[in-house]
Amino acid sequence: MNITIEETLTGIANQLRIDSIAATTAAGSGHPTSCCSAADLVAALFFGHMRFDPKDPRYANNDRFILSKGHAAPLLYAAWAELGLFPREHLNTLRELNSDLEGHPTPRLSFVDVATGSLGQGLSIGVGMALCARLDNLDYRTYVLMGDGECAEGSVWEAASLAGVNQLNNLVAIVDVNRLGQSQATAFGYDVDVYRRRFEAINWRTEVINGHDMEEILEVLGAAGLGRQPLAIIAKTQKGHGISFIEDKEGWHGKPLSKEEAARAIAELEPKAKSGVADPIPAPSELPLPKNEAPSAYPPISYKAGDLIATREAFGNALARIGEVDQRIVAMDGDTKNSTFSDKFYKKFPERFTECFIAEQNMVGVATGFSTRGKVPFASTFACFLSRAYDQIRMAGISMANLKLAGSHVGVSIGEDGTSQMALEDLAMMRAVEGSVVLYPSDAVSAEKLVEQMALHKGVAFLRTSRPKNPVIYSNDEPFPIGGAKIRRQSAGDKVTVVAAGVTLFEAAKAAETLATEGIGITVIDAYSVKPLARDVIKAAAQKTNNLVITVEDHYPEGGLGDAVAGELSADGIRVHKLAVMELPHSGKAEELLAKYGIDAAAIVKAVKSLI
């Protein structure tokens, strides 16, 4: 008696259902019904379609799989157990402190490229991976499994739009339309035509199928890579499929089955289940892989002291310069490349640049996708608009992604455009990303050197660049290590240590000059590394000025430079007085605004005098 491949795969799907139910019941929490709806799709992908080395999940020519509906993690874990990567028993450690089979997938696992669990982010990552395949001349395909609920997230449509524009025929989106969200039915229920129309509107090929019919699934998967368009498979499914007393019922989201219910469900599924890989997994190609190695050195820079140049422009210069020797570097922007100066890189290396248009969430997701493929992506826009992508940045932190962000036009020093264009909360936002590095250069040399440091550092790093032109103050060979600070001015008898960064460093220098004429000495520190902060440098300086510190920043008072210094040093008895933008600012000239909001030289002079 012959068993068809479809029968085998359906059997495996049921085994994955059993494993998902058992694991979540053992854990006492989780999303078994969300696993059941997608089990046939996952079985087809992993055991009947994708090309990969099951023994080496990180192999770069493997087809990529992103579980965008991350709450179905047990299903993914079950698939890899079934593939033999770890013993099936291990599945029952789900959600335990000492098991990396966490509640939602993270790259602590070899077979997970990015953390998921904040919905609607997977397709952006997939777009980044698909673009990278094209850049690297690799033929791996990228499969993104999404829930229907998460298709309410606009980020999905940002990603889908860019995939359509770039005609990414190496990208497959699969929507598991199980009709039921967490708290009620989704907006569109089983109206699968809405999903079809939405994808087709932006130039995708679509296929609408029964997501529990293995024949249909395999057939439409066969269309992957054909034609020029990305492929969207809209699969009508049932939440809890295969469990007669639960399937397609409301009230079962994110709920494990009781032991009794699990036993009943497993008893129903067991006769239809099958374990053991039927056919060998198709091998990935052996196309040559890109090197993706950091160069031994970057070309030198040659600014002249006093040259007037904005740090945002120096960022662009740096990208173009180091991109020359560092093939890992790619860049993307949100239609601001002529303001962030990422266009300097674009003009030189158009094939390594992705215009993401005005869609910052997707831009960050695309960058994270590139980072998973060994690239060093620099995503840039106005810093205030990075707030649009804060959830994506947060998830990049959880993914321990090698993501580089450059935000320009920070603070009131942008001037006339008004508050909506001023980043005044970006330091707070970026400092609070776990493991992040937050850099804030004042001149072109430090900006260039910090871009180098970002490229060499592994992890999420943010560069805060400014709009105004300011003079070059550092020599071309000055090093700017992450975690450092520069003492710009220090004398015996200094009364106060002023900690500044970016535009306020120039104000602090002016204040020091003014105060010097009155016989008052101050120490001035350039805290270009806001995180990690050079706590020892600042502490040592502060201790020489009677523990008195003034911080001055073009940012709101919460969570920025002042809080960083106070948060790190108050335990040592350092007294930190903060100068920051204390109210909602207004349009106006940059210098007017620095004065009005009390972060210019005059304000620093006044603050110093009030303390001594």
Added chain:
Amino acid sequence: MNITIEETLTGIANQLRIDSIAATTAAGSGHPTSCCSAADLVAALFFGHMRFDPKDPRYANNDRFILSKGHAAPLLYAAWAELGLFPREHLNTLRELNSDLEGHPTPRLSFVDVATGSLGQGLSIGVGMALCARLDNLDYRTYVLMGDGECAEGSVWEAASLAGVNQLNNLVAIVDVNRLGQSQATAFGYDVDVYRRRFEAINWRTEVINGHDMEEILEVLGAAGLGRQPLAIIAKTQKGHGISFIEDKEGWHGKPLSKEEAARAIAELEPKAKSGVADPIPAPSELPLPKNEAPSAYPPISYKAGDLIATREAFGNALARIGEVDQRIVAMDGDTKNSTFSDKFYKKFPERFTECFIAEQNMVGVATGFSTRGKVPFASTFACFLSRAYDQIRMAGISMANLKLAGSHVGVSIGEDGTSQMALEDLAMMRAVEGSVVLYPSDAVSAEKLVEQMALHKGVAFLRTSRPKNPVIYSNDEPFPIGGAKIRRQSAGDKVTVVAAGVTLFEAAKAAETLATEGIGITVIDAYSVKPLARDVIKAAAQKTNNLVITVEDHYPEGGLGDAVAGELSADGIRVHKLAVMELPHSGKAEELLAKYGIDAAAIVKAVKSLI
């Protein structure tokens, strides 16, 4: 000789173009070409279609207009000058420090409901206003003018989707398809059919027109309010239309014309321009307005000390309770209402609840829209997913909107779901919103009282609620003013002041018990108001404990409670030692995680002992 209404309106459009060019040239910055593409649309809306009182822009029955493409601000200002709200000469104060004609519109102006300038947010606001019109039985319509570039933002499609689902036939979206973004052409250029398909896919009525043909514009505007669907007008236009040497040319985004260019452009436009209102503006209806007044008191609560209840559930109880007497309160959620407990409000007042599905950006925009109509909107989801809407929250701050946010499932105390579901940066994010209030209750009583305070406070306020059940510790009549703190425990001879909030307050109490058995006294403070912080209360307590403070928070160390206390008090010589989640956490049981990441009672005991 009769002049047709179309000719008059085209004449006014050209006058608005002239005014926009003159103002931006006078300012030396701005976006004249983005004004020119939309001038005919704006002229038609303001002088030939919308029903409003030009002398009373805030009148609640007026049709609403949202300039989502906020960089075309001079066009909006010119329209209101033309309507006679202020002298035309005033337009030339554009972008000056002492003029409220800022670079992008803000509600400092009577005719602006919300700040715009971060693109793609206007339609969400419009959805909120349109839903509110339905709730209040008012017949004003809401018009949202968008650029084509901003349609790359996913938030636009979140809003459009919800408008389609709710069949908001009182909402009109107008897309000014001028083909050109800031740094290059948009993704779809003049392929207006893409926009048509995208709106139709989600059940909008669409009209594609020439955006410079007044006859076509007026005709399709006539369809506003007809049928059941929201109406999308896709208007093909030219950037810089009417300026022969600029129109439809790249390289002219965000650039004022030189004086000479402006003179030439104005000379071209002047013969076709017309000033003075042709027909009277159609009057708004006089339907009775809702009261939208706070009640004199809220119904009492009746918890028993020791009752185990999560603050998230108390939040739901509070909403349902105060919603009974406070008709201003509306609520919305992102398909988490059974977890945030906003479903308690939903079940009682379904007509005042908007299910926004999994689309947090739009949810916050919808809430802001409601707030502009006098409502007090509470938008809730997991706190970590509010990061998805950070740009919308930032803009709500700039709008000085009366927005209430409730974020549940904070910190590692959520347990097994894993890091992607844990809010560990929300305090940093929310503190850095200008003018915000950040509240963090520990028990049900404080949660209930703080919801009352939020409803009575005007401005952006955030409630941080927790997943675990904890005992009620406050009596039902305990007041919880914004900016306050509670001294939970204090004795002469206390060695250290421990400042906690939420779940860590219980850990601090346990630590105090343990330490007391060893003869070590500590002061314990419940800092339920993280912003504004009760600095005087904490300072006074700290001064009694040798200026020693330990903060303990279920949050990353950056920008949260510890930084707040250090940032406010280090200048006074208070020494703040922070206990916080110092690394990327893992799935596990709540109590295991509190221990592993050093924010439980044992960690507090250890920290206290290390300091004394």
